[in-house]
Amino acid sequence: MCIQYLTQGWICKYHIVFTPKYRRKIEFNQYKRDIVDIIKRLCKYKGVEIIEGHIMPDHIHLLLSIPLKYSVSSFMGYLKGKSSLMIFDMHANLKYKYGNRKFWAEGYYVSTVGLNEGTIRKYIKDQEAHDIAIDKLTTKEYTKPFGNKKK
Template sequence: MDKSLAHTRWMCKYHIIFTPKFRRKIIYNKYKESIKDILKDLCKYKGVEIIEGHLMPDHIHMLVSIPPKMSVASFMGYLKGKSALMIFERHANLKYKFGNRHFWSEGYYVSTVGLNEATIKKYIQDQEKEDQMRDKLSIKEYENPFQG
């Protein structure tokens, strides 16, 4: 579903995978619900929608919709940094296993999830119709520069 900001319509979906330090199998045990709640709260605070999310024993898959005003890199820095602090705050015993502030491994995987061709064509056609209506152009005045 498209979202909008003032004069912009957008749909920026990303598939993200990230792991705990040393791929420790820690997410599924007693910390699973806590980590899930922390990630949901942090995403909500930044206006990021979690479309789908799966917590695996040693990694996390998320399909998220990130507003275009925020880069994926800045969002991931925020998500991993803030969540690590919150996890250690709630579960102080983990500081000894992971070292303070180093719950997540350094990197992450990200891929874009795009629109299909039919959706793009329809969007472009709808935009042309909207522009014609807005500018009150007649059909004679309007010529498609990409045809002919």
């Protein structure tokens, strides 16, 4: 949602989520710091403000303020395309695992941010802790339901 402020400009904020191809967790965790630096650099080039961001083991959450001159789809094409090339340039061994030099999966999730910006910021900050807590609650040991039955 774009909000006009002081009749001179606009504030356009978006919650965006995207994933690496095949949700590859191991490789993603190994290159996390480089990915953060690349995303920050590319956003700075386009004048996009990162309000909040968090890298999960298999996806990225961003709360961005994108200038009106860019559509969300054109910016995301730029961000995912350029970051893929930069990641493969920094880590040449990845091109054997990904083959076609596409680091990110197709598509992304986007929603506009209106008056609930605080709620979205809290969600992005706290999501990893919430996921870890849920994983700890579900530590039930499962047995083989069809194995070793006596008649």
